[in-house]
Amino acid sequence: MTVKFKVLIPVLIILSILSIFIGVVPLSFTDIFQLTSQQQQIILVSRIPRLISIILAGVGLSVSGLIMQQLSRNKFVSPTTAGTMDSARLGILVAMMFFHQATPLERMLVAFLFSISGTLIFMKILDKVKFKDPIFIPLVGLMFGNIVGSITTFIAYQNDLIQNMSSWLQGNFALILEGRYELLYISVPLVIVSYIFAHRFTIAGMGEDFAKNLGLNYNLVVNTGLIIVALITSVVILTAGTIPFLGLIIPNIVSMYRGDHLKNSLPFTALLGAVFLLASDIIGRVIIFPYEVAIGVIVGVVGSFIFLYLVMRRSAYES
Amino acid sequence: MVKIKDVTKLYGDTAVVDHVSMTIPKGKITSFIGPNGAGKSTLLSIVSRLIAKDEGEVLIDGEEVSATNNKALAKKLSILKQANDINVRLTVRQLVSFGRFPYSQGRLTDIDEKMIDSAIHYMELETMENKFLDQLSGGQKQRAYIAMVIAQDTEYILLDEPLNNLDMKHSVQIMKVLRRLADELGKTIVIVLHDVNFASVYSDYIVALRDGKVIKKGPTDEIIRNGVLKEVYDMDIKIQDIDQCRICLYFS
Ligand SMILES: Nc1ncnc2c1ncn2[C@@H]1O[C@H](COP(=O)(O)OP(=O)(O)OP(=O)(O)O)[C@@H](O)[C@H]1O
Ligand SMILES: [Mg+2]
Numbered sequence: 001m002t003v004k005f006k007v008l009i010p011v012l013i014i015l016s017i018l019s020i021f022i023g024v025v026p027l028s029f030t031d032i033f034q035l036t037s038q039q040q041q042i043i044l045v046s047r048i049p050r051l052i053s054i055i056l057a058g059v060g061l062s063v064s065g066l067i068m069q070q071l072s073r074n075k076f077v078s079p080t081t082a083g084t085m086d087s088a089r090l091g092i093l094v095a096m097m098f099f100h101q102a103t104p105l106e107r108m109l110v111a112f113l114f115s116i117s118g119t120l121i122f123m124k125i126l127d128k129v130k131f132k133d134p135i136f137i138p139l140v141g142l143m144f145g146n147i148v149g150s151i152t153t154f155i156a157y158q159n160d161l162i163q164n165m166s167s168w169l170q171g172n173f174a175l176i177l178e179g180r181y182e183l184l185y186i187s188v189p190l191v192i193v194s195y196i197f198a199h200r201f202t203i204a205g206m207g208e209d210f211a212k213n214l215g216l217n218y219n220l221v222v223n224t225g226l227i228i229v230a231l232i233t234s235v236v237i238l239t240a241g242t243i244p245f246l247g248l249i250i251p252n253i254v255s256m257y258r259g260d261h262l263k264n265s266l267p268f269t270a271l272l273g274a275v276f277l278l279a280s281d282i283i284g285r286v287i288i289f290p291y292e293v294a295i296g297v298i299v300g301v302v303g304s305f306i307f308l309y310l311v312m313r314r315s316a317y318e319s
Numbered sequence: 320m321v322k323i324k325d326v327t328k329l330y331g332d333t334a335v336v337d338h339v340s341m342t343i344p345k346g347k348i349t350s351f352i353g354p355n356g357a358g359k360s361t362l363l364s365i366v367s368r369l370i371a372k373d374e375g376e377v378l379i380d381g382e383e384v385s386a387t388n389n390k391a392l393a394k395k396l397s398i399l400k401q402a403n404d405i406n407v408r409l410t411v412r413q414l415v416s417f418g419r420f421p422y423s424q425g426r427l428t429d430i431d432e433k434m435i436d437s438a439i440h441y442m443e444l445e446t447m448e449n450k451f452l453d454q455l456s457g458g459q460k461q462r463a464y465i466a467m468v469i470a471q472d473t474e475y476i477l478l479d480e481p482l483n484n485l486d487m488k489h490s491v492q493i494m495k496v497l498r499r500l501a502d503e504l505g506k507t508i509v510i511v512l513h514d515v516n517f518a519s520v521y522s523d524y525i526v527a528l529r530d531g532k533v534i535k536k537g538p539t540d541e542i543i544r545n546g547v548l549k550e551v552y553d554m555d556i557k558i559q560d561i562d563q564c565r566i567c568l569y570f571s
Pocket of ligand 2: 339359360361401
């Protein structure tokens with residue numbers, strides 16, 4: 001099991017270096033000791049911020065997915081499949097309409113309020129449905145997300161804001177520049193708190209009665225988890241846009257190999273999330289060079305295939 | 320000591336636990352028996368604060384259970400429910416380790432590790448301690464849950480049909496472990512059983528429930544009687560003494 005860490009960390013480092021050197025402005029490894037001032041600018045203003053934001057978003061979203069799956073006790077629930085992301089986008093729209101001068105932090109707070117409400121509504125629905133089929137639940141979540149998404153589109157359309165909203169629809173790191181991604185650093189302490197809560201999240205995942213028997217304040221733990229998820233989702237959407245499926249596939253892959261004890265699986269999920277997102281971004285940048293395919297598209301395509309595979313693997317396993 | 324005073328639980332208009340009172344003595348094994356739907360699980364869940372009651376009191380060492388601090392209670396009382404549909408991928412050892420959570424909050428000490436080892440040993444799970452729960456059979460899983468409760472090392476242990484899914488050998492093994500926990504460590508054990516013979520052979524006291532009411536309670540030999548069992552189960556059960564055990568013949 002430790003072997004995996006030994007593999008993933010070098011991979012992350014290599015991908016990070018690659019990521020810095022790939023781009024429209026040419027930059028080769030040999031230039032590194034004699035950078036022109038233009039190259040220095042590019043690295044500091046664009047490439048490094050891009051790299052950091054990809055890593056933070058990858059870590060944040062996959063950890064969010066892991067927490068949601070644990071707390072909802074369903075492997076197919078994630079920010080994408082529980083209305084969290086769609087609600088956050090509705091929040092951003094509301095912030096744009098009513099608070100024109102809002103700072104990024106204020107926008108984030110509005111987005112957070114919407115995403116936490118959306119997630120809580122979904123969890124309430126989850127409580128109410130009797131038919132707890134593991135595949136049915138995320139479908140309910142996707143439908144719920146689509147309803148919220150339609151409301152967002154409708155309002156945006158009425159107010160001529162469709163153009164502005166689309167940048168939050170599709171994840172894209174090309175627009176990340178120094179000064180436009182720092183909000184993502186909020187996810188760092190949140191991931192650390194998640195790790196501190198790893199035991200509690202794991203116990204909560206065994207159900208309310210189990211948690212109570214072990215003296216855990218179940219509601220407190222669940223609410224803490226959902227707040228963390230909603231905050232991370234909001235900052236990622238505000239800076240990089242929507243990145244679908246990441247929070248779904250990464251924790252599922254890690255769960256197969258390392259189980260669901262978050263003390264073991266959380267660091268791994270975080271690392272694999274960063275590696276996967278970084279690799280997807282690099283692919284998106286080279287595939288039709290010098291143009292870029294938005295990362296949301298790459299992750300969406302690869303992710304939906306892996307998602308289908310996971311669903312089918314599960315049905316095969318159950319029958 | 321557990322004192323149950325006039326406890327009632329209503330679902331809609333029906334009282335599934337109906338003005339039940341009893342005292343559960345310390346350091347003994349008390350079995351709840353009764354037909355399906357008698358209210359055994361409900362009563363156990365009320366005593367362990369997992370569900371709220373509508374009337375009455377449950378006092379554990381003189382303190383009302385629903386008003387006791389949850390964290391403190393987890394070191395004093397443990398409950399294993401009838402159905403545990405955990406679909407979390409944990410290894411047996413990880414699960415059993417969670418039994419120590421009330422004490423260590425996740426940072427296991429040497430003492431915790433020793434308790435985990437001995438709980439695993441009690442349930443003969445050494446060979447599969449690193450297997451994931453979803454790779455185990457129903458009975459092996461059940462033993463892992465019981466091991467967790469043993470690791471929790473509480474004065475009061477409540478088990479709802481712990482012999483579910485277990486073969487004869489392991490059923491006997493678990494009842495013997497429970498006997499030792501009561502006799503050597505002074506644990507107070509309350510257990511719901513469907514097999515009256517296990518209740519007859521291993522428990523000190525029996526409470527017979529039906530339709531939410533206590534039909535009769537008392538020392539084992541006062542309950543394992545043809546008349547009482549007839550009232551509880553509507554069955555004419557022959558009882559024979561074999562090797563100083565009272566065995567019920569209920570197959571015909
Ligand atoms: N959540 C609930 N809502 C409504 N009725 C319930 C609920 N839980 C239990 N009941 C009813 O309460 C009665 C007692 O149930 P309980 O589970 O306590 O029975 P039991 O004695 O444990 O039975 P078994 O031997 O089958 O486990 C049953 O008639 C059941 O239908
Ligand atoms: Mg029951």
